[in-house]
Amino acid sequence: MLVALVIDADGAGRWQKLLDDGTPAGPAMTASSPAAAVASLERAHRPRWVWADTSEVYPVLLAAGVRVDRCWDLHLTEALLLGAEGRHREPKELAGALARVLGLPAPADAGPAKKDDALTLFGPEPVVLPGDTDPLAALSLVFRSQQRNPALGLLIAAESASALVAAEMTHHGLPWREDVHNRLLEEVLGPRPASGRRPKLLQDLADQIQEAFGGREMNPDAPASIVKAFARAGIEVPSARRWVLKKVDHPAVKPLLDYKERARLWVAHGWSWLDTWVEDGRFRPDYVVGGVVTGRWASRGGAALQIPRLMRQAVIADDGWCLVAADASQLEPRILAALSGDPRLTEVCGDDDLYAALAEDSFKGERPRAKIAMLSAMYGGTSGEAGPLLAVLRKRFPVAVGYVEDAARAGEQGRMVRTRLGRTSPTPSAAWQELTGGADESGESSSSSRQAARNWGRFTRNFVVQGSAADWTAALLGVLRTRLPADAHLVFFQHDEVLVHCPRADADAVVEAIAAAGREATRLLFGETSVRFPMNAVPVTCYADAK
The missing domain is CATH 3.30.420 (Nucleotidyltransferase; domain 5)
Known part of the structure; x- marks a missing residue:
């Protein structure tokens, strides 16, 4: 009806x-x-x-x-x-x-x-x-x-169910202890300052930075001021980014890096954030379903999808309740295995730690190199050691690598690609079409044309995997909200991670509901596949204890 x-x-x-x-x-x-x-x-x-x-x-x-x-x-x-x-x-x-x-x-x-x-x-x-x-x-x-377009029926149903979940999550809110948040801020920044003033510990660091630059006035919050200060000290830096500064030998670097870390917390999740977004012990952000072109969610204010690890200590269940935290382990490589039907990668997916199994299969047990290879396949990385590692992966898993490389070629040609449930990549702009569609007098495309094509190809390469992972999580959410006990509430979702707030007595039932929802999402997308999609769920009192 x-x-x-x-x-x-x-x-x-x-x-x-x-x-x-x-x-x-x-x-x-x-x-x-x-x-x-x-x-x-x-x-x-x-x-x-x-x-x-x-x-x-x-x-x-x-x-x-x-x-x-x-x-x-x-x-x-x-x-x-x-x-x-x-x-x-x-x-x-x-x-x-x-x-x-x-x-x-x-x-x-x-x-x-x-x-x-x-x-x-x-x-x-x-x-x-x-x-x-x-x-x-x-x-x-x-x-x-x-x-x-009846072919999009399942995607439309999952997207609409996700919208219900998003509204319910905002309504229930994520449990948030204001007293803990305040304590964490005071430990990192010092007492709450008057409006327009830096917190004490930040100001102390700012003074140390200025002293290291010979007492000359500079603003550690302004990248241009930092670059100029180093230039006056005889050191040319291209930017004030952290990875650039780490390579610089100067007494200002250590307090400057410390300042930047603390200032980031102050700006993104400081007292102003607390006043704006937390009320009656709940954080209620505005979630945007499908806010990213791949189908991933976004948020409108509140940085809901970027909660720092430190601030997870403020996410504490109510008395008598618990938080059940669950994430899909290494979701995107498993999605690639199911999309491509690569039998060797499917076998690797039988392990809870896919990267460890991949390392044993192809990279002499070196897990970091196995992870670099897989991420290079999905994101199109070729610099440094990524190129040789991807070559190994291509040889061992030709079906899986061929799948994403086909998607990349489609993007390079300006064609659209689709996720498992039919979400479609956007077409490149008219400026892109003009840049990549022509040739110089010799009949060869320019380097800028080839670079633009490669860049769009990297986008479509990842789109089919990340977007299909978003399809899977949308199906997961749609199923899970119908299987939770009556008093249990989905209160947080981020890419491949969910958080359920429930009475402690319902924790086991929630863990099972999450596992069942993962199995059903897999069936809805891929039918009877041998690829495993483990959902590791654990009841905790504090979100910070989940990992």
């Missing part, structure tokens, strides 16, 4: 049952409390909800205590369909999708609502849709148009 849902700017709701093809199956119904109407329909029918954008509609329901089982996110679906058609740059929101259905010019996407805006379908103010179309009718029309 399909039900289209609109939540208007005034908080009222309207819904309408749809046939499987999206045709209205009854009259439009009005509800002063859309959450109550959704809860009633959810109990009776478990429908698939059709709405414009999960990130705008679902938080309203969650705030009222209503959880839904399934949805069809028109915004995310339109992005996938346009991508498959090589139209990545066209508007993807409801208004743009509707305009294409009506044969009208598509308006530009409005973008996400601000954090403090009302969470309604159209943001804080209602907008007029193309053709002055009723919003509920627009959902039906766009949904019907989105049935044009």
